[in-house]
Every structure is written in C-alpha cells, then in structure tokens.
Amino acid sequence: MKPDFALEDSLTFNAVLPWSHFSTAGGKGNRDAASSRLLQEKLSHYLDIVEVNIAHQISLRSEAFFHAMTSQHELQDYLRKTSQAVKLLREKIAQIDKVMCEGSLRVLRLSLTRNNCIKAYNKLKLMATVHQTQPTVQLLLSTSEFVGALDLIATTQEVLQQELQGIHSFRHLGSQLCELEKLIDKMMIAEFSTYARNDLNRPLEDDCQILEEERLVSLVFGLLKQRKLNFYEIYGDEMIITAKNIIKQCVVNTVSQIEEIDTEVVVKLADQMRMMNFPQWFDLLKNIFSKFTIFLKRIKATLNTIRSVVFLVLDKNQKNRDLEDTLQKNSKDSTVDTEVAYLTHEGMFISDAFSEGDLPPVAADTTSQRNTSPNSEPCSSDSVSEPECTTDSSSSKEQTSSSVTPGAVEMMISDDMKLTDLELVRLANNIQELLYNASDICHDRSVKFLMARAKDGFLEKLNSNEFVTLSRLMEGFILDTEQICGRKSMSLRGALQSQANRFVNRFHEERKTKLSLLLDNERWKQAEVPAEFQDLVDSVSDGRISLPEKKPAATEERKPAEFLIVEGQKYATVGTVLLLIRIILEYCQCVDNIPSITTDMLTRLSDLLKYFNSRSCQLVLGAGALQVVGLKTITTKNLALSSRCLQLIVHYIPIIRAHFEARLQPKQYSMLRHFDHITKDYHDHVAEISAKLVAIMDSLFDKLLSKYEVKAPVPSACFRNICKQMAKMHEAIYDLLPEEQTQMLFLRINASYKLHLKRQLAHLNVVNDGGPLNGLVTSDVAFYTGNLQALKGLNNLDLNMAEIWEQKR
Numbered sequence: 164m165k166p167d168f169a170l171e172d173s174l175t176f177n178a179v180l181p182w183s184h185f186s187t188a189g190g191k192g193n194r195d196a197a198s199s200r201l202l203q204e205k206l207s208h209y210l211d212i213v214e215v216n217i218a219h220q221i222s223l224r225s226e227a228f229f230h231a232m233t234s235q236h237e238l239q240d241y242l243r244k245t246s247q248a249v250k251l252l253r254e255k256i257a258q259i260d261k262v263m264c265e266g267s268l269r270v271l272r273l274s275l276t277r278n279n280c281i282k283a284y285n286k287l288k289l290m291a292t293v294h295q296t297q298p299t300v301q302l303l304l305s306t307s308e309f310v311g312a313l314d315l316i317a318t319t320q321e322v323l324q325q326e327l328q329g330i331h332s333f334r335h336l337g338s339q340l341c342e343l344e345k346l347i348d349k350m351m352i353a354e355f356s357t358y359a360r361n362d363l364n365r366p367l368e369d370d371c372q373i374l375e376e377e378r379l380v381s382l383v384f385g386l387l388k389q390r391k392l393n394f395y396e397i398y399g400d401e402m403i404i405t406a407k408n409i410i411k412q413c414v415v416n417t418v419s420q421i422e423e424i425d426t427e428v429v430v431k432l433a434d435q436m437r438m439m440n441f442p443q444w445f446d447l448l449k450n451i452f453s454k455f456t457i458f459l460k461r462i463k464a465t466l467n468t469i470r471s472v473v474f475l476v477l478d479k480n481q482k483n484r485d486l487e488d489t490l491q492k493n494s495k496d497s498t499v500d501t502e503v504a505y506l507t508h509e510g511m512f513i514s515d516a517f518s519e520g521d522l523p524p525v526a527a528d529t530t531s532q533r534n535t536s537p538n539s540e541p542c543s544s545d546s547v548s549e550p551e552c553t554t555d556s557s558s559s560k561e562q563t564s565s566s567v568t569p570g571a572v573e574m575m576i577s578d579d580m581k582l583t584d585l586e587l588v589r590l591a592n593n594i595q596e597l598l599y600n601a602s603d604i605c606h607d608r609s610v611k612f613l614m615a616r617a618k619d620g621f622l623e624k625l626n627s628n629e630f631v632t633l634s635r636l637m638e639g640f641i642l643d644t645e646q647i648c649g650r651k652s653m654s655l656r657g658a659l660q661s662q663a664n665r666f667v668n669r670f671h672e673e674r675k676t677k678l679s680l681l682l683d684n685e686r687w688k689q690a691e692v693p694a695e696f697q698d699l700v701d702s703v704s705d706g707r708i709s710l711p712e713k714k715p716a717a718t719e720e721r722k723p724a725e726f727l728i729v730e731g732q733k734y735a736t737v738g739t740v741l742l743l744i745r746i747i748l749e750y751c752q753c754v755d756n757i758p759s760i761t762t763d764m765l766t767r768l769s770d771l772l773k774y775f776n777s778r779s780c781q782l783v784l785g786a787g788a789l790q791v792v793g794l795k796t797i798t799t800k801n802l803a804l805s806s807r808c809l810q811l812i813v814h815y816i817p818i819i820r821a822h823f824e825a826r827l828q829p830k831q832y833s834m835l836r837h838f839d840h841i842t843k844d845y846h847d848h849v850a851e852i853s854a855k856l857v858a859i860m861d862s863l864f865d866k867l868l869s870k871y872e873v874k875a876p877v878p879s880a881c882f883r884n885i886c887k888q889m890a891k892m893h894e895a896i897y898d899l900l901p902e903e904q905t906q907m908l909f910l911r912i913n914a915s916y917k918l919h920l921k922r923q924l925a926h927l928n929v930v931n932d933g934g935p936l937n938g939l940v941t942s943d944v945a946f947y948t949g950n951l952q953a954l955k956g957l958n959n960l961d962l963n964m965a966e967i968w969e970q971k972r
Contacts (some may be wrong), residue, residue, distance in 0.1 A: 309385035363405040452640040602648040606655035631756040671767035681739040687801040690738040691723035769837035803896040806852040864919040878946035886950035931968035
C-alpha cells in the first residue's frame with residue numbers, strides 16, 4: 164500500500180516472496196541451500212507441465228486458431244470502414260448541433276439564468292425593503308400612523324415566514340417586530356387615553372364637533388386590529404373624572420364672583436356653595452346642566468364615530484365572506500378546466516420554463532398584488548430606498564376633509580382584522596351602553612350636588628314658585644338627556660321625586676295650617692269680593708285653571724263686589740272660601756308645573772277639602788265658632804252663608820276632577836273616586852244645614868202654635884208672631900241663597916207649619932164645618948198666606964193650606 168512500492172527493491176521483493184530467503188545468497192547453511200534447489204526444481208517441473216498442456220491445447224484447436232488468424236485481416240478492414248463512417252457521422256452531428264441546437268439550448272440556458280437572476284434580484288429588493296421596515300415603522304409612529312405601522316409589521320412578518328424564511332441576517336427581525344408590535348399596543352392605549360382626556364376636557368362651549376376625527380378613527384382601527392376591545396373603558400373612566408371636574412369648576416367660578424363668600428374663611432367648596440341664596444344657587448345649577456348637556460352631546464358624537472367604525476368593520480367582514488363564497492364557486496369550475504387542459508399533453512409544457520422569469524406579466528402578477536395592497540407598502544419594488552412611499556396612506560388621509568367618508572375609511576380596514584361578528588356586535592352594544600352610562604354619571608353627579616345643598620333643609624324651605632322653577636329646570640335637563648342618550652336615567656328623576664314629595668308635604672301642611680287659621684278666625688259673615696278674586700273665577704270659567712299673573716296697579720282701583728259671580732250665579736261667600744278657592748287653584752297649578760306629583764297632590768287636595776267640610780261643620784252646625792271666635796249665637800244667616808259657601812266649592816269639584824283626570828294615567832283613574840266621596844259629603848252637609856234651618860222654624864212653630872187659641876181678634880197674636888219670624892227668616896236667607904233654594908226651603912217650612920197647625924186644630928177640636936171657629940181659623944190662615952206670599956220671590960208659592968183640616972171619611 165506504500166506509494167513507492169516496487170518489486171525491484173530487494174527488501175520489498177524479499178518481503179513479498181518469503182521463499183526468496185532460500186537463495187544461496189542468504190548463506191545460512193547447506194540445509195537451506197538444499198531446500199532452495201529443491202524448490203527451484205519443483206517450480207521448473209510445474210512450468211514444464213504448463214507448457215506441455217498449452218501445446219496440447221493449441222494442437223487440439225489449431226484449425227480454429229489458423230481460421231481466426233486468417234479472419235483477422237478481414238475484421239480489421241471492417242473496423243477501419245466502420246471507424247471512418249462513425250467519424251463522418253460525428254462530423255455531421257457536430258455540424259447539426261452547431262447549426263440547429265446550440266443556439267436554442269443557449270437561449271434556454273440564458274433564459275433560466277435570467278429567471279434565476281430576476282428571482283435573486285427580487286429577493287434582494289424584498290430583503291432591502293424588509294430591512295427598511297423598522298425605520299419606516301418609526302417614521303409612521305412619529306406621525307401616529309398606528310394602522311399603517313401595524314399593517315407594515317404584519318406584512319413584514321408574513322414575508323419573513325413565507326418568502327424570506329431561513330435567511331440568516333433576518334433571524335432576529337421577527338422577534339424585534341413582535342416587541343415593536345407590543346410597544347405600539349401600549350402607545351395606542353396611551354394615545355387613546357390622551358385623546359379621551361383632551362376630548363372631554365375641552366372648554367364646554369356650544370360646540371359639539373368631534374376632536375380630530377381622523378385621529379380617532381385611526382386609533383380605533385388600530386385598537387380593533389390588535390383586539391384591544393376594552394378600550395372604551397378608558398373613555399368611561401375619563402367621563403367620570405370629567406363630570407366631577409365640571410361641577411367643581413362651575414362651583415369655583417360661581418363662588419369667585421360672589422363677594423359675600425369669603426373663600427379664606429370658608430375653605431370647603433360644599434360649605435361655600437351652601438352660603439349661596441336661591442337665585443345664585445339656581446343659576447349655578449342651570450350652568451351645570453347646560454355644561455352637562457354639551458358634555459353629553461360631545462360624548463354622543465365621539466361614541467357614534469367609534470360605533471360607525473365598528474359597523475364598517477362588521478360590514479367589511481360580511482362583504483369578505485360573500486366574496487369568498489363567490490370565488491370558491493368560480494374556482495371549482497376553473498380548476499377542473501385547467502387540469503383537463505394540462506393532462507392532455509405529455510410531459511411539461513415548454514412554457515413552464517418561462518413561467519416565473521421570462522414572461523414579465525406572469526412573473527410580476529403575485530408580487531404586484533402584494534405590493535399594491537394598502538397593507539403591504541414595504542413589499543413594493545420601488546420602495547427600496549424611498550421610505551416616504553410607505554406613508555402614502557397617511558398623506559392621503561391628511562388631504563381628506565374633516566369628516567371621514569366611508570370610502571376613505573374602508574381603505575384603512577385590513578383583511579387580517581380577525582374579529583368575529585359576535586365580538587363586533589358586542590363591542591357596538593358596549594359602546595352604546597357607555598353613552599347610557601354617561602347620562603347616568605351626569606345624573607348621579609347632579610344628585611350629589613343637590614343632596615349637598617339639601618343637607619341644611621334648603622330645598623324644603625323653598626316657596627312654591629321657587630320649587631316649581633327648580634322642578635322645571637330639572638325636568639328640562641332630564642328630557643334633554645333622554646333625547647340625547649335615548650334612555651331614561653332614574654337617579655335624578657328619583658331625587659326630584661323625593662324632593663317633590665317633601666315639597667308636597669310642606670306645601671300641603673302650610674296651606675292646611677293657613678286654612679285652619681282662617682277658619683278659626685272666620686266670623687261667618689258675608690265678605691266683599693275683591694276684583695282680583697272675581698278675575699280669578701272668570702279665568703276658571705274660561706277654562707284656564709291657573710293663577711293670573713299679577714297686574715300692575717291700575718290708576719283707578721275697582722271696588723270690591725258684594726257677590727261672587729260664577730257663570731251667571733251670585734254666590735255670597737266668606738273670606739275663608741275666597742282664599743280656599745285660590746289655594747285649590749294653587750294645587751292645580753302645582754300639578755301642571757310638576758306632573759310627577761299629580762297623585763300626591765290629588766290626595767292632599769282631597770284631604771284639604773275634607774278638612775274644610777268637617778271643620779266648617781264643627782264651627783257652624785256644631786256651634787264651635789261660639790267658643791273659637793266668640794260669636795254670641797249661630798244665626799240663620801250664618802247657616803245660609805255656610806251652605807252657599809259649600810255649594811260654591813261643590814261647583815268647582817267637577818272642574819278640579821277633570822283637571823286631575825287629564826293628568827293621570829288610566830290605571831290611576833280609581834283615585835278620582837275621592838272627589839265623588841267629597842261631593843257626596845258636601846251635599847250631605849248642605850242638606851244638614853237646610854234641615855237645621857227647617858228645624859229652627861219647626862221648634863218655633865211648636866212653641867207658638869201649642870199656645871194657639873181660636874178666638875178674636877183676627878189675626879191672632881200667634882199668627883202675627885209667626886209671620887214676623889217668617890219674614891225675618893226670609894230676610895236673612897233671601898240675599899244669600901238662590902230663589903229656587905229659598906222657595907224649596909220655605910215649602911219645607913210651610914209643611915212643618917201645616918203639620919203643627921193641624922195637630923193644634925185637632926187638639927182644639929176645630930173642624931172645617933163653616934162655623935165661627937172655622938171662620939176665625941180661616942181668617943188667620945189667610946193672613947199667614949198673604950204675608951208669606953207677599954215676601955220677595957214667594958208670591959207664586961203653592962202653600963196648599965187645605966191640608967190643615969182633617970179629611971172627612
């Protein structure tokens with residue numbers, strides 16, 4: 164195995180042929196020499212045997228050997244001719260190869276080489292573009308183009324995984340891009356927080372324009388792309404902080420303008436606010452409500468923009484699904500046709516060699532599609548050394564108008580925004596819920612502001628006009644927020660209802676106390692009716708249940724009237740009832756001003772009317788006025804006046820009922836039965852007064868007629884006394900009660916008179932027999948009848964005096 168192996172070398176020869184040492188040259192003894200000679204002789208013998216055998220074989224095949232020798236020359240001639248023919252053929256093939264094949268094969272080789280060069284060039288361009296990814300991302304982030312930066316990172320990651328996989332120089336780029344993407348997530352969250360803070364803390368002027376709408380849309384797309392679906396919570400947190408600051412700033416501004424409040428002595432804002440009087444505090448509340456209204460309008464505009472972006476993404480998802488379904492149907496047909504066409508040929512198409520390099524349209528097809536998409540600017544073949552080309556999307560956005568059109572927005576929606584319809588719908592609902600929460604936040608802060616002012620009972624001390632003004636302001640704010648946000652917030656409404664209930668209690672107690680004091684001081688004498696009360700009654704007759712506005716004092720004051728004219732009827736009344744009518748209208752007007760307290764006011768007004776009925780009954784019928792105001796007696800005039808006052812109130816009960824009915828819900832109509840019960844009680848009271856008047860005369864008749872004797876002179880003293888008392892009764896009630904009621908009352912008195920006279924005549928056994936006693940009685944009765952019918956309004960009264968005589972059977 165040695166490189167210098169040679170048998171001529173004696174050492175090598177002796178090593179290869181071990182018997183060489185038997186040579187005599189070895190000189191190692193006679194025995195060794197003898198063995199060597201014996202071996203040589205043996206080999207010579209073998210050689211002889213081989214030669215003998217060869218000669219024998221040749222002799223056996225000599226004929227064939229000589230035939231082969233003779234054929235050798237002929238074979239050599241054939242080989243020479245064949246060699247010449249092969250040489251000629253090779254020359255011809257070489258010429259054919261040179262003329263016909265060498266050029267075409269060279270073209271094919273050059274084409275494949277060119278194709279490989281184009282691939283290498285494109286790959287290098289792609290690598291150069293990818294190499295520019297990080298500087299380009301930094302440039303985009305410097306202009307807050309988060310969507311463009313994220314699209315660039317996503318496209319670069321895709322290229323690294325598919326077309327540049329395994330390239331050593333980019334082995335760390337993927338992880339760097341992932342870290343950069345995480346950084347962008349944090350930057351977008353911080354940017355959205357800053358945007359929310361700037362948007363909500365702008366000066367609250369009457370301007371509801373969206374702050375930097377394009378920036379907001381870009382941020383929302385970026386957050387959606389990164390599946391940061393809870394970004395709206397950041398906006399919600401900022402809303403709470405801003406709502407607190409709005410109230411605080413309004414209080415500070417108002418307090419600074421009030422000289423009476425020393426901010427150095429009173430440090431706390433709440434204490435400073437409690438030092439305001441009602442007009443100052445009311446203006447502050449109005450200012451807060453106006454700020455909150457603008458605040459909510461801005462929030463609505465911003466959240467509507469965010470929701471519109473979410474719905475655009477949702478719509479794009481739907482369109483993509485429809486497009487995929489269409490392409491899938493078309494691809495099934497085209498795939499079958501292509502496979503059939505391809506399989507009709509044997510082997511490869513020659514054009515397959517040109518498919519990627521030699522045909523420019525085909526070669527650039529897939530790459531151009533990727534490069535021209537808005538999400539893959541870095542893959543453009545012309546963007547190797549021009550990073551500004553990657554910011555086309557940002558520059559085009561800056562040229563658009565302030566209102567982002569759907570077409571411009573759709574350019575920002577990338578196909579890799581993997582959000583399900585359910586997630587998008589849930590997000591849209593959460594954003595809408597955030598608008599409702601904004602309304603609730605404003606209402607809650609307003610409630611806390613109200614409660615802070617109500618700590619010292621300030622709101623309960625307001626008079627009715629002030630509370631109505633406050634209530635209208637709050638109702639207006641509640642309606643405004645409902646209109647803006649589309650849902651009712653109950654906290655402020657509940658606080659208003661709570662304050663309204665306290666107001667109703669105080670309102671009712673004040674008026675009930677006032678009515679009680681009026682009744683306790685009422686002497687039940689007919690009062691003059693000031694012109695303002697007549698105007699009040701006239702306005703009610705015209706269908707306006709409201710207190711008339713105070714008119715400036717006229718140059719000539721109208722004199723008070725003796726009676727109150729209501730729809731053509733005269734009502735004699737007392738001062739208490741005039742004020743009661745005004746109080747009743749105050750209840751009705753309060754219901755108009757504060758609809759939420761209708762049911763409470765109905766109950767309280769019913770209580771007030773019942774109280775007047777029962778208390779007036781105690782004072783007049785029960786003679787309580789004798790002790791309370793020191794009347795000597797309850798006269799018929801007092802009774803008649805009380806009856807007429809009750810009738811005046813009864814006249815207004817249907818009007819009051821209709822007023823409340825128009826403001827009640829149908830399910831609350833059952834409460835109107837209170838008015839039916841009150842009407843019945845008043846009618847019963849009037850009937851009791853009438854019965855009382857009849858009873859007074861009845862006792863008088865019983866007293867006088869029990870002493871009646873049928874004797875001259877005529878008319879008797881008894882009848883003259885009776886006629887005198889009847890005239891007094893008529894004089895007392897005629898001007899107070901309507902003529903019909905006076906007639907009905909005297910008919911009842913006359914019936915009582917006839918009953919007592921009939922009983923006395925029966926007792927005296929005077930019968931209608933035409934005798935002297937009968938004549939005396941007839942003369943007395945004629946005197947009574949003439950006197951009674953001579954009274955004003957009773958001339959046509961049917962007295963039917965024949966009933967005093969016992970009917971003959």
